[in-house]
Amino acid sequence: MSEEASQKALVLGGQSGLLGMSLAEAFAHDGWEVSVTPRPEHWAYDVESLREFFQKESPDLVLNTWAYTQVDLAEDEPEEARRVNKILPGIIGKALKGLDIPLVHYSTDFVFDGKKGTPYLEDDKADAESVYGKTKRDGEKALLDLGLDKLFIIRTAWLFGPKKKNFVKTMLTLCKDRENIGVVHDQVGSPTYTPDLAQYSLALIKTGQYGLYHLANSGRASWCELASEAVRAAGYSCTVNPIPSEDYPQKAQRPAFSVLDTSRFTQATGITPRPWLQAVQEYVYSETAENLSQ
Incomplete structure (x- = not known):
């Protein structure tokens, strides 16, 4: 990808999505013209309508x-999850085929079963256990089967960031008025700050080295550790107590260990993602400053 200021990025879901909004902001700051869409409407599920939209947007x-992304609700709504996570990516790929427009598709650590115990590589078997994870895995496959020349698939995890509800913000809201909370400690993953993910995505795209990548902040944490660090950074006196998953039952099966190895991204870009600890501190400080100014 060249770096001409006149380039245009179209962010599907960039109007109100947690990641989409950060992507739109990062690309605009880099000098791109940015166009965003809301959540997919019925016309987006028609290849020709979507192709016409892409041609018009150019x-x-x-x-x-x-x-x-509603992991537990997906267990009750498997067909809707399949429609958005599997069928729609395939339709997007078909609509773009022959237009010579690169596509970046975002996927998830939930494509893995969490039984490996060491950070997951891109080529590790995707053996999801939840409906959400299975449909996201199938969406990846739908795109790969099309043989697109210019395709990035970026798997990421445990997103938190500005302007939208997320796990860290929820923990801060709970702890603001409580003396203690219990948070699961036996699920370990890769917390990811959406502004960092957007910047790293931009850097990866500029390499033109298409393919499948894992991309997250460096380090690993349990949900309990992530919540604890956020609460500490906010200066709240709330105690975060570790609890096992069985004490917080959820409908969907979560991977117990889904840390992502990002070395392929580093090899392509020369960038080592910064630690999640730094990212969560920055996010909490910015959230606290925003609350104080209101």
Whole structure:
């Protein structure tokens, strides 16, 4: 990808999505013209309608953040999760085929079963256990089967960031008025700050080295450790107590260990993602400052 200021990025889901909004902001700051969409409407599920939309927008790059992300509800709504996470990516790929427009598609650590115990590589078997994870895995496959020349698939995890509800913000809200909370400690993953993910995505795209990548902040944490660090950074006196998953039952099976190895990204860009600890501190400080100014 060249770096001409006149380039245009189309962010599917960039109007209100947690990741989409950060992507739109990062690309705009880098000098790109940015166009965003809301959540997918019925016309987006028709290849010809979507192709006409892409031709009208005439972007130099399409970033797909459209996804069904309600992990537990997906167990009750498997067909809707499949429609958004599997069928729609395939439709996007078919609509772009022959248009010579690169596509960036975002996927998830939930494609893995969490039984490995060491950080997951891109080529490790995707053996999801939840409906959400299975449909996201199938969405990846739908795109790969099309043989697109210019495709990035970026798996990421445990997103938190500005302007939208997320786990860290929820923990801060709970701890503001409580003396203690219990948070699961036996699920370990890769916390990821959406502004960092957006910047790293931009750097990766500029390499033109298409393929499948894992991308997250460096380090690993349990949900309990992530919550504890956020609460500490906010200066709250709330105690975060570790609890096992069995004490916080959820409908969907979560991977017990889903840390992502990002060395392929580093090899392509020369960038080592910064530690999640730094990222969560920055996020909490910015959230606290925003609350104080209101």
